[in-house]
Amino acid sequence: MGKEEMIKRLRGMVDENVVEAMAAVPRELFVPDDHKREAYDDTPLPIGRGQTISAPHMVAIMCHILDLRLGMMVLEVGAGCGYHAAVMARLVGESGHVYAIERIAELAFRARENLARAKATNVTVIHGDGSLGLPEHAPFDRISVAASAPKIPSPLKDQLKPGGKLVIPVGSLDQQLMLVTRDDGFEVKRYMGVIFVPLIGEHGFSEG
Numbered sequence: 479m480g481k482e483e484m485i486k487r488l489r490g491m492v493d494e495n496v497v498e499a500m501a502a503v504p505r506e507l508f509v510p511d512d513h514k515r516e517a518y519d520d521t522p523l524p525i526g527r528g529q530t531i532s533a534p535h536m537v538a539i540m541c542h543i544l545d546l547r548l549g550m551m552v553l554e555v556g557a558g559c560g561y562h563a564a565v566m567a568r569l570v571g572e573s574g575h576v577y578a579i580e581r582i583a584e585l586a587f588r589a590r591e592n593l594a595r596a597k598a599t600n601v602t603v604i605h606g607d608g609s610l611g612l613p614e615h616a617p618f619d620r621i622s623v624a625a626s627a628p629k630i631p632s633p634l635k636d637q638l639k640p641g642g643k644l645v646i647p648v649g650s651l652d653q654q655l656m657l658v659t660r661d662d663g664f665e666v667k668r669y670m671g672v673i674f675v676p677l678i679g680e681h682g683f684s685e686g
């Protein structure tokens with residue numbers, strides 16, 4: 479599938495600003511050389527170390543659900559190759575910022591290179607355990623988690639601003655995409671069944 483076909487499929491599925499951001503970010507810069515020809519196929523692709531770049535429709539749906547606006551401060555847990563962070567960075571614009579955490583150092587390094595090539599300047603990639611959030615830059619307007627957790631990590635909920643939103647897949651075999659909104663308490667809404675790699679860390683699954 480080419481880029482035009484990908485964009486056509488996303489129209490009507492998600493907000494137009496998300497479609498525009500997906501059109502603006504060159505996905506081919508984020509996939510390994512041996513998968514460049516499939517860059518716009520609507521499927522996850524391997525990025526090394528047993529991890530994947532998420533399918534385009536999943537990145538678009540998560541951005542749509544989060545309702546990202548200009549100027550927002552965003553945390554991404556599970557940066558992988560940096561593609562999803564680059565799309566969110568377009569949506570929050572130069573007045574906003576995306577902090578993207580990745581637990582595998584080699585992927586964090588490559589994500590930084592990919593984001594630099596894509597000229598995404600309002601993203602900072604950090605190597606670490608994102609299940610703990612990023613207290614030094616909290617609170618966040620939005621948090622996007624790209625790996626499935628056993629349950630919603632409490633540090634992530636606590637690092638949301640009032641009115642803030644967190645999108646996260648939860649479960650192991652049966653995974654559900656959840657949206658948490660912080661108001662007086664936490665409202666939790668279930669969206670759809672999904673398939674993600676596991677969130678590994680202190681508030682995630684244990685390794686191995």
Ligand code: SAM
Pocket residue numbers: 529530531532533555556557558559560561562563579580581582585606607608609624625674675676677678679680682
């Ligand atoms: N955001 C990516 C994209 O642009 O398509 C997809 C990321 S991939 C589906 C999920 C990533 O989460 C993997 O690279 C994995 O190493 C990472 N991960 C898993 N547990 C993590 C944790 N506790 N903290 C940070 N990253 C984690």
